[in-house]
Amino acid sequence: MRVLLAICLTLVSTLVFAVDDGAKLQPGNLFPKVKLETSMGDIVVELDRIKAPITSNNFLLYVDKRSYEDTIFHRVIKDFVVQGGGYDKEFNTKPVMKTIFNESGNGNKNEIYTLAMARENDPHSAGRQFFFNMNDNPSLDPGRKWGYAVFGRVVNGMEVLDKIAAVETHVDPTWGWPDVPKEPVILKKATLLPQEF
Template sequence: MLRALFISIFLISAPVLAKQKDDGSQIQADNFYPRVKIVTSMGDVTLELDRSRAPIAVNNFLRYVDKRSYEDTIFHRVVADFIVQGGGYDVDFAEKPSFPDIINESGNGLKNEMYTVAMARQKDPHSSNRQFFFNMNDNVSLDPGRDWGYTVFGYVVEGTEVLDAISQVETDYDTTWGWADVPVEPVIIKRVSVLPPV
């Protein structure tokens, strides 16, 4: 009897004692299409993420959102009719801390079409971590083919006019960092928040 009681208590308390995941998968865990709002210095953009096709990228993105790690970062690379990229640097161009790189999911069927959001990466296909970009054109060259592409993980549902305006800001070559396409006037990501399920 005592043994049965102990087992019952253990089974009830085990989930409570288990450490909750902190990888983004715990955020609206049952929602395959969570929405987030990005508040920028030029207006607001709302995204619908596609966890059904890009679960790793979506959970990774939500983890940074949950940690408020995108606040006060900038769009550091803006190329008209191509991309608007950010999420990795603050206004002083200091690199923000990152979680480990994630696996490339570019073969998920989602294309780098206008107003989609995708993970930025280095030459290594599995080097995405915190930076993301908006496609400001149908960028077929970024889709997978013989080589890995760039993982699309959502699309813009509100605020396309804000992205259009950002994509047209004046840019220049930054001699300090040796980067091209840097906005002359910083475009700041003030806040990113997860919206209630629709």
């Protein structure tokens, strides 16, 4: 019985650590900033831990593990979204550490230059992929159905995003995916910036 209890406690503590790992980064900072170094320039985003703590901490977990390095922006639709974080340059799927609760009802809107989580049909299927809104996209906000959780906004590098959103895209000949940049746009590095006091 004691062995079983010890195993259960170990599993629970491991799960709690995995879930809270991003929360351990700058824990007193409600609006941490992350610099995204892309092949087309740098973008700085400010996360919103007040309205989207689960989503922000999840994003920070991938940043801390350097898991976004050398990924691509695989879906670019002018005046709609720039999406990335899920695939490497060879279109191999990057591992998802966990899926998270959908915080789309937090009051943040899918407005231009905001940062939101991508997901599948299951409203709570977001893992690592994110997107930038390149327009005001009220159709992505919650209503009678779950929306897409906005957890940050761009504070520097809007012109870089505009350049990315304007790249030429096609249907990828290998995978058959639409809206893939003809010339890969790479997220080279993501770094949590020092906390401002």
